[in-house]
Amino acid sequence: MxxxxxxxxxxxxxxxxxxxxxxxVDVAEGRERRADDIIRRRQEERVRTAIKDELSKxxxxxxxxxxxxxxxxxxxxxxxxxxDLAFDRPILEDVSFAAFPGETLVIVGESGTGKxxxxxLILRLLQPDNGRVYVKGKDIAxxxxxxxxxxxxxxxxxFQSAALFDSMTVFENVAYPLREHTDLSDDEIEARVxxxxxxxxxxxxxxxxxxPAELSGGMKKRVGIARGMANNAEIMLYDExxxxxxxxxxxxxxxxxxxxxxxxxxxxxxxxxxxxxxxRMATHIALLADRTIRFFGTPEEMAASDDRYIRDFLGGF
Amino acid sequence: MRFIxxxxxxxxxxVQQMDxxxxxxxxxxxxxxxxxxxxxxxQSAVQLQTFGASMYMGRLVSxxxxxxxxxxxAGLMVxxxxxxxxxxxxxxxxxxxxxxxxxxxxxxxxxxxxxPRVLASLIMLPTLTIINDFVGIVGGNLIxxxxxxxxxxxxxxxVWEQIASDGFLFxxxxxxxxxxxxxxxxxxxVISITACxxxxxxxxxxxxxxxxxxxxxxxSSILILVLDYFLTQLLLSLLVAP
Numbered sequence: 399m400x401x402x403x404x405x406x407x408x409x410x411x412x413x414x415x416x417x418x419x420x421x422x423v424d425v426a427e428g429r430e431r432r433a434d435d436i437i438r439r440r441q442e443e444r445v446r447t448a449i450k451d452e453l454s455k456x457x458x459x460x461x462x463x464x465x466x467x468x469x470x471x472x473x474x475x476x477x478x479x480x481x482d483l484a485f486d487r488p489i490l491e492d493v494s495f496a497a498f499p500g501e502t503l504v505i506v507g508e509s510g511t512g513k514x515x516x517x518x519l520i521l522r523l524l525q526p527d528n529g530r531v532y533v534k535g536k537d538i539a540x541x542x543x544x545x546x547x548x549x550x551x552x553x554x555x556x557f558q559s560a561a562l563f564d565s566m567t568v569f570e571n572v573a574y575p576l577r578e579h580t581d582l583s584d585d586e587i588e589a590r591v592x593x594x595x596x597x598x599x600x601x602x603x604x605x606x607x608x609x610p611a612e613l614s615g616g617m618k619k620r621v622g623i624a625r626g627m628a629n630n631a632e633i634m635l636y637d638e639x640x641x642x643x644x645x646x647x648x649x650x651x652x653x654x655x656x657x658x659x660x661x662x663x664x665x666x667x668x669x670x671x672x673x674x675x676x677x678r679m680a681t682h683i684a685l686l687a688d689r690t691i692r693f694f695g696t697p698e699e700m701a702a703s704d705d706r707y708i709r710d711f712l713g714g715f
Numbered sequence: 716m717r718f719i720x721x722x723x724x725x726x727x728x729x730v731q732q733m734d735x736x737x738x739x740x741x742x743x744x745x746x747x748x749x750x751x752x753x754x755x756x757x758q759s760a761v762q763l764q765t766f767g768a769s770m771y772m773g774r775l776v777s778x779x780x781x782x783x784x785x786x787x788x789a790g791l792m793v794x795x796x797x798x799x800x801x802x803x804x805x806x807x808x809x810x811x812x813x814x815x816x817x818x819x820x821x822x823x824x825x826x827x828x829x830x831p832r833v834l835a836s837l838i839m840l841p842t843l844t845i846i847n848d849f850v851g852i853v854g855g856n857l858i859x860x861x862x863x864x865x866x867x868x869x870x871x872x873x874v875w876e877q878i879a880s881d882g883f884l885f886x887x888x889x890x891x892x893x894x895x896x897x898x899x900x901x902x903x904x905v906i907s908i909t910a911c912x913x914x915x916x917x918x919x920x921x922x923x924x925x926x927x928x929x930x931x932x933x934x935s936s937i938l939i940l941v942l943d944y945f946l947t948q949l950l951l952s953l954l955v956a957p
Binding site: 521523543544547548550551553554555557558559561562563564574575578579625635 | 807808811812813815816818819820821822823
């Protein structure tokens with residue numbers, strides 16, 4: 399499977415400006431020109447693709463999938479296919495990427511580029527204006543509200559603020575999805591809660607009766623992860639899991655996400671600003687910029703890229 | 716209605732909300748009803764004495780409490796105490812992503828959070844109104860007995876005469892009760908739906924929570940007073956015997 403198939407730009411380096419020795423005075427203008435060039439080139443490419451797609455249509459009524467609607471990628475657990483989304487302004491344009499079982503895909507990008515929105519699309523808390531979102535090969539856009547709730551049960555979500563229910567204890571928080579969606583007995587639920595808390599390196603007996611307000615930021619995040627994986631979710635989504643944490647706790651959370659992948663083969667999609675953590679945990683990185691995927695590839699490919707924007711974004715990392 | 720009858724049922728949440736909305740509002744409702752009944756009796760005493768109509772104190776207090784003051788005062792108290800609480804709680808849950816968390820955990824926030832609150836309000840507001848009416852009439856009784864020297868037995872007899880004088884629905888439900896219990900049912904729905912609406916649409920962090928809370932109290936209080944007029948007009952035209 400090539401990166402192009404997975405929705406990456408054809409050549410992440412194609413947008414590289416050869417003139418890297420520009421006068422510093424003209425840097426800002428040059429950057430704007432380059433951005434305009436990139437957008438224009440991308441639009442032209444999209445027009446050419448659309449024309450090509452139109453010409454390749456089979457007029458005899460063959461039921462083959464249309465080139466612009468190729469259907470889900472075989473084996474992909476999560477896939478966004480040419481997704482457009484706008485509120486009062488365009489948020490995402492022609493965004494495509496896929497995550498396969500056991501992978502950790504980290505979505506990075508500047509603030510306000512639609513990273514968290516992407517997670518909401520996967521959870522079907524939002525629906526795309528155009529394009530498809532596939533979960534386990536199934537387009538989730540046409541699902542009813544109740545069917546969408548069923549799809550969400552297959553995923554675990556860890557929020558930036560942990561979003562623990564503050565009126566419930568740690569035990570009740572982690573047990574919540576089990577009580578809500580399973581027929582497990584109280585003893586089985588207690589055993590599962592303790593197992594998950596131990597997995598996230600928390601001592602169950604010490605935290606189980608505590609309220610979220612009594613926990614530190616890192617502990618809240620870990621309880622959030624335990625709650626997300628309580629149902630043995632195959633897919634975990636993380637929104638800024640390390641934001642606001644000290645370097646040591648950041649390392650702990652990063653190791654935890656890697657442990658989930660390594661030991662339980664969980665597929666993770668992580669939205670993060672933290673490049674250091676992203677490079678540690680990611681099997682693939684997607685860079686969102688200018689409302690679309692600017693780069694998709696492995697951390698090594700990203701580090702080796704001589705795209706000016708990517709180099710600026712990495713900031714010498 | 717769809718949410719009330721659709722599975723799953725959150726019975727525990729309903730009981731918890733009935734406690735928060737009803738039982739915990741009991742103190743404020745008891746105080747309000749008792750003192751309103753006493754003030755009503757005190758203000759009327761002078762006029763009734765002037766016309767030698769002190770014996771009608773029971774009729775005056777019961778009619779005022781059951782038809783108007785009981786439902787409206789209980790509604791306003793609950794709007795201030797419970798409506799603001801619901802809006803603040805749901806608003807905080809919204810801004811701290813707990814509503815999104817419910818969604819992602821496969822729970823419908825309307826069923827989990829809104830339905831129990833609306834149902835609890837529908838059950839508890841009429842209950843609180845009955846209590847409010849009763850303590851208000853008891854308060855009036857105290858003033859009648861110690862200020863106007865009206866015997867308790869006479870006071871309560873006139874209370875019953877008033878209730879019976881307006882006729883009965885289906886021959887056994889006093890029309891005053893129908894009027895006095897229809898209103899809190901509507902007010903309960905208004906308070907809980909308004910509070911849930913503003914709470915779930917909170918944005919802008921903690922400041923937004925404050926805004927939602929204020930809007931809830933103001934909107935539901937105004938709606939209670941306006942709807943009270945229209946409900947009174949409607950119920951009078953439907954219930955009062957020609």
